[in-house]
Amino acid sequence: xxxxxxxxxxxxxxxxxxxxxxxxxxxxxxxxxxxxxxxxxxxxxxxxxxxxxxxxxxxxxxxxxxxxxxxxxxxxxxxxxxxxxxxxxxxxxxxxxxxxxxxxxxxxxxxxxxxxxxxxxxxxxxxxxxxxxxxxxxxxxxxxxxxxxxxxxxxxxxxxxxxxxxxxxxxxxxxxxxxxxxxxxxxxxxxxxxxxxxxxxxxxxxxxxxxxxxxxxxxxxxxxxxxxxxxxxxxxxxxxxxxxxxxxxxxxxxxxxxxxxxxxxxxxxxxxxxxxxxxxxxxxxxxxxxxxxxxxxxxxxxxxxxxxxxxxxxxxxxxxxxxxxxxxxxxxxxxxxxxxxxxxxxxxxxxxxxxxxxxxxxxxxxxxxxxxxxxxxxxxxxxxxxxxxxxxxxxxxxxxxxxxxxxxxxxxxxxxxxxxxxxxxxxxxxxxxxxxxxxxxxxxxxxxxxxxxxxxxxxxxxxxxxxxxxxxxxxxxxxxxxxxxxxxxxxxxxxxxxxxxxxxxxxxxxxxxxxxxxxxxxxxxxxxxxxxxxxxxxxxxxxxxxxxxxxxxxxxxxxxxxx
Amino acid sequence: xxxxxxxxxxxxxxxxxxxxxxxxxxxxxxxxxxxxxxxxxxxxxxxxxxxxxxxxxxxxxxxxxxxxxxxxxxxxxxxxxxxxxxxxxxxxxxxxxxxxxxxxxxxxxxxxxxxxxxxxxxxxxxxxxxxxxxxxxxxxxxxxxxxxxxxxxxxxxxxxxxxxxxxxxxxxxxxxxxxxxxxxxxxxxxxxxxxxxxxxxxxxxxxxxxxxxxxxxxxxxxxxxxxxxxxxxxxxxxxxxx
Numbered sequence: 001x002x003x004x005x006x007x008x009x010x011x012x013x014x015x016x017x018x019x020x021x022x023x024x025x026x027x028x029x030x031x032x033x034x035x036x037x038x039x040x041x042x043x044x045x046x047x048x049x050x051x052x053x054x055x056x057x058x059x060x061x062x063x064x065x066x067x068x069x070x071x072x073x074x075x076x077x078x079x080x081x082x083x084x085x086x087x088x089x090x091x092x093x094x095x096x097x098x099x100x101x102x103x104x105x106x107x108x109x110x111x112x113x114x115x116x117x118x119x120x121x122x123x124x125x126x127x128x129x130x131x132x133x134x135x136x137x138x139x140x141x142x143x144x145x146x147x148x149x150x151x152x153x154x155x156x157x158x159x160x161x162x163x164x165x166x167x168x169x170x171x172x173x174x175x176x177x178x179x180x181x182x183x184x185x186x187x188x189x190x191x192x193x194x195x196x197x198x199x200x201x202x203x204x205x206x207x208x209x210x211x212x213x214x215x216x217x218x219x220x221x222x223x224x225x226x227x228x229x230x231x232x233x234x235x236x237x238x239x240x241x242x243x244x245x246x247x248x249x250x251x252x253x254x255x256x257x258x259x260x261x262x263x264x265x266x267x268x269x270x271x272x273x274x275x276x277x278x279x280x281x282x283x284x285x286x287x288x289x290x291x292x293x294x295x296x297x298x299x300x301x302x303x304x305x306x307x308x309x310x311x312x313x314x315x316x317x318x319x320x321x322x323x324x325x326x327x328x329x330x331x332x333x334x335x336x337x338x339x340x341x342x343x344x345x346x347x348x349x350x351x352x353x354x355x356x357x358x359x360x361x362x363x364x365x366x367x368x369x370x371x372x373x374x375x376x377x378x379x380x381x382x383x384x385x386x387x388x389x390x391x392x393x394x395x396x397x398x399x400x401x402x403x404x405x406x407x408x409x410x411x412x413x414x415x416x417x418x419x420x421x422x423x424x425x426x427x428x429x430x431x432x433x434x435x436x437x438x439x440x441x442x443x444x445x446x447x448x449x450x451x452x453x454x455x456x457x458x459x460x461x462x463x464x465x466x467x468x469x470x471x472x473x474x475x476x477x478x479x480x481x482x483x484x485x486x487x488x489x490x491x492x493x494x495x496x497x498x499x500x501x502x503x504x505x506x507x508x509x510x511x512x513x514x515x516x517x518x519x520x521x522x523x524x525x526x527x528x529x530x531x532x533x534x535x536x537x538x539x540x541x542x543x544x545x546x547x548x549x550x551x552x553x554x555x556x557x558x559x560x561x562x563x
Numbered sequence: 564x565x566x567x568x569x570x571x572x573x574x575x576x577x578x579x580x581x582x583x584x585x586x587x588x589x590x591x592x593x594x595x596x597x598x599x600x601x602x603x604x605x606x607x608x609x610x611x612x613x614x615x616x617x618x619x620x621x622x623x624x625x626x627x628x629x630x631x632x633x634x635x636x637x638x639x640x641x642x643x644x645x646x647x648x649x650x651x652x653x654x655x656x657x658x659x660x661x662x663x664x665x666x667x668x669x670x671x672x673x674x675x676x677x678x679x680x681x682x683x684x685x686x687x688x689x690x691x692x693x694x695x696x697x698x699x700x701x702x703x704x705x706x707x708x709x710x711x712x713x714x715x716x717x718x719x720x721x722x723x724x725x726x727x728x729x730x731x732x733x734x735x736x737x738x739x740x741x742x743x744x745x746x747x748x749x750x751x752x753x754x755x756x757x758x759x760x761x762x763x764x765x766x767x768x769x770x771x772x773x774x775x776x777x778x779x780x781x782x783x784x785x786x787x788x789x790x791x792x793x794x795x796x797x798x799x800x801x802x803x804x805x
Contacts, residue, residue: 463615464654464712466641468668469719474642478667482658 018387021378025396028440032411033261033399039254039414053255063256066237069226070216070260073233076151077215078208081159084309086204088159089166090192091302094178096292098303104167106310108563111160112546114501115153116220116518117539120525121317122153123224124324124536130331132320145229153225154215156313161214162207169203170196188293202278209271213264217404219504224525234260235406235504242410242508254414257407268402318543325536342533350524350534356515357541363431363516364500367438372492374439375446376484380476382447383454384462394447401444405504412437412509429511437509438499446491449561453487454480490561493553501542517542565626565722565755566591567612572621574607581607583779585621589723589772592753594746596766599776600802605759608776609725612757613648614641625722642671647716648725651732653708655700655715661687662696664711668719686718689748706737713745717752724749726758730765742769763803767791775799 041049057063091097092104110118125133126142126149134140143149177199181191197204222233232240234256241253295302324330326338346353378397381390400408416436417428427433461483465475481488503518510519517538525535554562567589574582582604589595597605610616611623614630622632625646630639656664662683663670669679687693690710700708709729716724726745730738746769749756760766766773767787775783775790775798783795794800 458652458654460650460652460654461656463613463641464648464650464656464715465667465671466615467613467644467646467648467725468671468715469642469645470667470671471640471642474671478671479656483656 015387017377018381018385018389018393021374021381021393022389022396025378025393028436029396029399029443032408032415033403035415036254036261036407036411037258039251040258043251053251054258057252057255057259062232063237063252066232066234066256067259069231070234073147073150073154073222074212074216076147077154077158078212080151080155081162081211082204082208084155084159085162085166085207086197088306088309089163089170090196091295091306093167093170094175094196094293095295096299097295097306098299103306103310105563106314107306108160108164108167110157110313111164112497112550112563113157113543114220114498114503114518114546115157115218116224116503116522117321117501117542118153118157118317119221119224120521120535120539121320122149123525124320124330125316132323132331135331135333144225145231147231149229150222150225150231153221154218156317158211158214161210162204165203165207165210166200169200173199202275205274205278206271209267213267213402213404216260216263217406217504219406219507220522223507223522235404238406238410239508242413250410250414253410257404257410260404261407264402264404264407321536321539321543324533325540327533330533342537346524346534346537350520352515352520355513356517356520359431359434359515360500360517363434363438364496366435367442367499368492368496370435371439371443371495372446372450372488375443375491376450376488378443379447379451379454380480383451384459397440397443397447400440401442405441405502406508408441409437409505409508412505429514431514433509434506434514434516437505438495438502441502441505442495442498445494449491449494450484450487453484457483486557486560490553490557493549493556494561497546497549500545566593567723567755567757568622568624569608570622570624572608572611572618572623574604574611574616574618574620581779582611582618585781587774587781587784589755589757591755593772594749594754594756594758594770596758596760596770596773597776598760598763598766598773598802599782601761602778603776604779605761605774605776606727609648609727609757609759612723613646613725614639614644645719645721646723646725647719647721649709649712649716649727649729651728653705653712653732655703655708655711657700659700660696661692661698661700661703661711664700665714665718668715672719682718683714686714689717690714690744706733706741709733709741713748717748717754723755723757726756728759728761730760731762738765745769767803775802 040053041051043053088107092100092107097103122144123131125131126144128134128140128143128145131140131142131144133142144153173196178191178195181195182188186194216233217235218233219235219239222231222236223239226233227236238253238256238260241249241256243249325342326340328337328339328341375397378393381387382394403411412433413428416433417426419426427436457480462475462479465479466472470478501518502516503522506516506519507522510516515523521535521538521542524538550562552562567587569585569587572582572585573580585608587595597608599605607616611618611631612625617633617638618631619633622634623630625644628639629635629637630644631637656667659667665687666679666683669682674682683696684693687696690713692707692710692714695703695707700711703711709732712729716726729745730741733741742765748754758766758769770787772784773787773790774781777798783790783799785793790799791803794803
């Protein structure tokens with residue numbers, strides 16, 4: 001037999017990896033959404049294309065209300081967040097506020113804590129029957145189970161999205177533009193409204209749209225606070241439909257999800273357009289030391305004001321959780337009521353706790369490790385090669401990141417509840433589906449962080465290795481990987497943190513034996529543990545984990561990442 | 564050591580030509596400079612020999628081996644070409660010490676440990692870095708880093724040594740010494756060298772042949788004396804009289 005020689009010129013270098021990467025990413029990041037939309041439009045009773053489920057959703061009064069509620073809450077949250085973040089950012093960067101750098105990191109801290117922790121904290125503080133604040137005041141003044149409560153709790157976390165975006169824009173902005181206005185005779189307030197605000201408008205808009213998207217996609221807060229008040233949002237409505245357990249429920253959930261997905265995509269496209277239109281090229285890359293505006297006699301009152309704000313969003317909720325965790329009987333403030341009984345209960349009394357902790361750790365480590373390396377390969381292809389099709393990878397990977405978690409989870413359920421890709425075992429009801437959900441949702445963090453890292457390493461270091469006789473793969477191993485280590489460590493923790501405490505996707509994907517810290521806390525708060533102590537203990541565990549990791553990230557990246 | 568030949572080599576990005584019909588024969592043991600203003604395509608030509616860029620037309624050969632010929636689908640990747648290269652920004656790896664930087668080409672080719680040891684020491688002595696084996700790159704001066712890069716390019720006994728504006732980041736005094744040292748090493752080891760520079764002094768004092776380039780075209784080729792005495796046009800005259 002004649003030997004057939006096949007040459008694969010394309011097998012040199014990263015081309016096969018790119019092909020594999022595109023296939024894998026398409027399967028896990030795009031395909032599920034295609035299946036989801038397919039289910040919405042092609043599974044009506046007659047078969048064929050129809051708007052049946054979408055029409056049903058829009059005609060039902062309760063889902064219609066949920067859509068309106070979502071828009072209302074998202075708008076309210078966005079407004080409140082902007083109202084908080086704009087003056088805060090300006091004072092922190094441009095004025096002689098005392099302790100600005102310390103305040104800056106305190107104000108950014110809620111960014112790292114999952115909002116559902118805030119939801120239970122505010123339930124302890126402000127529920128109408130035995131909320132700590134109401135008890136202390138002697139009568140029931142605050143009611144967290146309300147539109148106001150929802151908007152406040154979400155805002156106390158999401159304002160950081162606008163804040164961080166504004167802080168970085170203000171840091172990068174050439175302050176001589178403002179100084180020129182001052183010298184032209186403008187007062188500080190005039191400078192702010194005529195010069196500073198227009199220049200940071202792109203950052204403000206993109207932060208605000210992010211808040212709008214995050215609050216519309218939020219699940220934990222509306223589930224814990226909204227649902228008891230019969231205020232349903234799109235995400236909690238999708239959850240209710242899915243938990244009906246019927247095929248019809250899944251289709252209705254899918255239909256509502258496709259609407260929510262549409263929301264998200266419209267907002268992101270809008271964001272891109274507006275940014276392009278509004279961006280001036282004056283926000284330079286280099287940091288210049290701005291001359292600080294003297295707050296004069298307002299200095300101390302404003303400082304105290306910001307301190308109070310930190311107390312309100314950080315110290316008060318933390319205190320609420322701590323008191324609840326330590327109280328044997330809720331609502332009684334006597335010394336003998338404080339003890340570690342709730343801790344004993346959660347760690348030794350509830351059989352699910354060790355399993356939940358173990359699952360969260362395994363999933364966090366597994367997802368963070370895989371997503372970090374995948375993200376590194378993807379950003380390598382993106383930044384350091386000129387291969388055709390590399391843009392596709394980024395678009396694929398950003399889809400699950402942009403899509404609300406509820407939609408991602410539903411899409412995964414619908415696509416992977418059968419045999420995997422038609423022949424493998426089903427992923428549904430195994431930890432693998434949770435792992436996959438975390439990987440695709442948080443992959444973007446790794447792509448961005450490692451992309452930053454690659455940007456700082458000169459190409460000639462790798463070229464020198466190639467010329468020295470190292471293949472593409474050996475170069476990746478011996479040059480890129482060791483030089484990229486700091487970015488990889490940062491990316492790993494940035495993924496581990498949200499994965500460890502994830503709730504939105506997990507509640508939909510979880511099954512028997514698949515508890516995580518997030519779902520156990522949700523269960524304890526929702527059903528099992530009315531007295532509230534158990535959930536508070538778990539909330540403390542999550543807060544400690546977040547604080548520890550944030551500290552580690554800051555230490556390992558020498559202050560570049562972390563808050 | 565070996566020869567390098569360019570036959571009708573061209574490179575274009577879409578409709579923009581950066582190199583047009585480049586023909587050159589670099590003989591065994593010859594020191595050839597590519598001289599021209601920035602953006603003239605000299606670095607691109609050098610990187611095509613290394614395989615870091617692909618030519619879009621023509622044939623590049625090292626000895627008789629075709630290393631790149633787009634029309635017949637041949638492209639040898641840089642790691643299989645056995646050429647040494649010294650980069651403008653040194654490209655000394657910050658996470659390896661001097662010894663490991665220089666030993667890298669031998670390590671990836673799975674050379675025996677004892678042989679690595681002796682060859683690295685020999686080449687470090689040659690570039691006058693003996694005794695600095697354990698230093699990390701951030702503990703070295705610019706000139707020392709340049710010598711590490713040179714040693715790394717030499718240790719693999721390359722067929723051609725490529726130097727891309729190696730002296731442009733050094734101060735004037737050091738530059739004079741390095742010019743002499745590089746030429747001396749080249750003569751002693753009978754190296755084939757392609758040297759890219761925009762400094763006419765470097766080109767005229769070091770090379771056997773110089774290639775004057777402008778906007779992707781080869782303008783004149785010849786020994787420094789020939790070119791200086793008979794500049795082919797105003798551009799060459801002006802460039803050499805700066």
